[in-house]
Amino acid sequence: MDALMLASELAKRPVVTLAGEVVAEVKDTVFDGTAGQITGFTLNGRGLLAGPLKQSLPWSSVHALGRHAVLVPGREALAEPAAVVASGEAAHGAVPGAKVLTDEGVEAGSVLDVVVAPDGRVVGFRISATEAFVHRDHGRHSVFVPRGEALAVSGRALVVPSGASHFVADDLPSFTTQVEIFAARAAASKGSKGTAAGREHL
Template sequence: MNELMAARSLTTRPVVTLGGDAVAHVKDTVCDAGASRITGFTLTGRGLLSGPLKEGLPWSSVYALGHDAVMIRDRRGLVSAAVLTERRQSLRAEVIGARVLTEAGDEVGTVLDVVVEGGTGGRVVGFRVAASRRFVPGQSRHGRRVYVPRGVSATLAGRDLVLAGEAASHVADDLPGLTALVAGVPGHPKGSPP
């Protein structure tokens, strides 16, 4: 499995060609929440006072999404930003800040971030959630931040993230723990993935 990363961490990540030319910086991640995939990135210029670019980067033109940069073959893969975002929304607008609900309709948290797969994957694999004590029982604090894998235990319904009954047993405290859940690592302390 490729490295998992928070979508917010992609903001300002440089976009670089395989030849080493710096093209732009990521402004925002665009996704198809229904398909759970990154569909591209809106871009901003490279300078301190640079604004948004009229060009966007579709996922099909991404060679690899790495920890330090988004790699592309060359600038020819860029498209009009308006075309890129025409039917899609940024992750911020679509998911971040969404309510986290149980199947019974109880609100148990808020989505803080979306976790995506790097490399050539581009899948939305989970969510970082500010969870209430009702979601993660036994906590001495009012709540905590946990990672919930997407799939059977967590699905998007409109602007809400709905958790199945067993979702509390499938949470991780950090990205390596979420990686183990998503990859189905046997013996992981939080149980097997949904």
């Protein structure tokens, strides 16, 4: 899996065309209503144009999201702010700070940051976790939880699968490994359900 990134780290990342020209820098990352995917970025100008730009960058116009820059095909990739903000308004700004609950109704903590993959998918959250969730007794912990398949986002709360507590990680590199395990297990359980359904037909 390619390097995962924190949404907070994307701020100030330069937006560069394939011709090597810098056209803006990232101000905020905007997510869709279920916080499953980046829908785009709001932008700041650079240098003499510093400060919020009227234009935004829809995810569909992003060539690549890398560790040091967001690549766009050309200057024409920048669009009206409505292209990004209107569709993601519900989630934008609501994700960090949201309450985290497990699907068994246990409070797991609150969202500190969002973990994204280079393809724009949200793969997890950095949360300030409760003792009950991480089964440790040194107060609150900053841990990573995978987004999982069954996650729901309603208003200012996130519901994570209770099984996700077994996959909490303390740092991003070990989280990368755990996301892979979680995804593999989710895929395997789906596969076995499929087989069972197939047998019923026979």
